Amino acid sequence: MGGEWVDYGLTGGVAVYHVDVTPHPGREAAARALLNEEETERAGRFYFAEPRRRFVLCRAALRSLICERLGCDNSDLDFYPTAYGKPIALVEDVPADVNFSVSHSGNHGLIAIAGKALVGVDVEDRNTRLPLEQLMDSVPSPRERQQLAALDSDARKRSFLDLWTLKEALIKAVGLGLRMPLQDIEIPDAMKSGAASGTIAVPQAPGIRWRLTKLSGAQFAAAVAQEIRADAGCD
Amino acid sequence: MATTEERLHKLVHDNLDVPDTESLNLNLNFADAGVASAQVVAFAKLVADEFGITVTPEDFAGFNNVGDLVAHINANAA
Numbered sequence: 001m002g003g004e005w006v007d008y009g010l011t012g013g014v015a016v017y018h019v020d021v022t023p024h025p026g027r028e029a030a031a032r033a034l035l036n037e038e039e040t041e042r043a044g045r046f047y048f049a050e051p052r053r054r055f056v057l058c059r060a061a062l063r064s065l066i067c068e069r070l071g072c073d074n075s076d077l078d079f080y081p082t083a084y085g086k087p088i089a090l091v092e093d094v095p096a097d098v099n100f101s102v103s104h105s106g107n108h109g110l111i112a113i114a115g116k117a118l119v120g121v122d123v124e125d126r127n128t129r130l131p132l133e134q135l136m137d138s139v140p141s142p143r144e145r146q147q148l149a150a151l152d153s154d155a156r157k158r159s160f161l162d163l164w165t166l167k168e169a170l171i172k173a174v175g176l177g178l179r180m181p182l183q184d185i186e187i188p189d190a191m192k193s194g195a196a197s198g199t200i201a202v203p204q205a206p207g208i209r210w211r212l213t214k215l216s217g218a219q220f221a222a223a224v225a226q227e228i229r230a231d232a233g234c235d
Numbered sequence: 236m237a238t239t240e241e242r243l244h245k246l247v248h249d250n251l252d253v254p255d256t257e258s259l260n261l262n263l264n265f266a267d268a269g270v271a272s273a274q275v276v277a278f279a280k281l282v283a284d285e286f287g288i289t290v291t292p293e294d295f296a297g298f299n300n301v302g303d304l305v306a307h308i309n310a311n312a313a
Binding site: 042045046047051052055084085128130131134135137139164168178179180182 | 250252253257269271272274275280281291293295297
């Protein structure tokens with residue numbers, strides 16, 4: 001199913017997969033065959049081929065990976081949105097013991113799958129068409145904005161995309177999405193200085209610490225956020 | 236004087252990956268249209284600047300469609 005395993009060596013039982021979402025009619029047809037009626041309708045509501053293709057390929061890969069992990073049939077697997085839109089997996093209408101997150105940008109899709117730990121993933125193509133200068137007013141905290149302003153243009157763009165994917169992964173893991181004010185989140189300074197991972201707490205999820213891990217490379221910025229659990233690695 | 240809908244139509248058309256025919260659709264849901272959350276964050280600032288109101292990405296997370304955004308603008312614009 002077009003998915004390619006990427007071992008990022010994450011601790012805590014989180015697996016991350018890279019999905020090639022470049023145009024490929026044969027792979028897209030195979031992926032469509034795995035979608036249920038509701039997902040097929042959703043794919044039809046996209047106005048443009050590019051986001052539709054990313055959705056179809058990543059959703060099919062997610063289905064394959066979860067079925068492989070849980071040993072279930074694709075026809076028994078459904079997804080149900082929770083209060084703020086974060087989906088959970090149901091097998092034969094029963095919530096499954098699996099957490100997951102999906103992100104896609106450009107030709108890259110990433111899927112993170114964990115057991116009991118809440119997880120979020122985000123990816124952004126380095127050649128993004130996003131209006132980064134506008135986003136720099138809305139995403140970094142005031143202190144982070146000062147830190148970014150001290151960098152030259154290329155370094156600022158690179159650091160901003162790292163910052164964005166870290167925050168986006170975190171708000172997806174918490175499950176609140178953009179309801180969490182992005183400017184209130186302070187990414188650990190060590191991660192801005194090159195550390196690949198760090199931990200953070202947010203007031204919206206009291207009592208929980210989150211591990212942030214950068215997965216960034218030359219082609220894309222990416223990050224995973226995962227709930228730190230005492231039973232991590234046992235799931 | 237352009238209406239809220241007309242000004243918003245131009246902002247949507249110029250800045251989001253939404254077909255021209257749909258940028259006037261008050262039932263348009265950004266997520267369903269495949270608009271990425273980073274685009275939503277940037278768009279929130281554009282709307283705030285265009286209409287001189289406070290509208291945050293957190294507000295956008297609560298809007299079900301463009302119609303909700305129009306209602307927010309009309310309720311908050313001077």
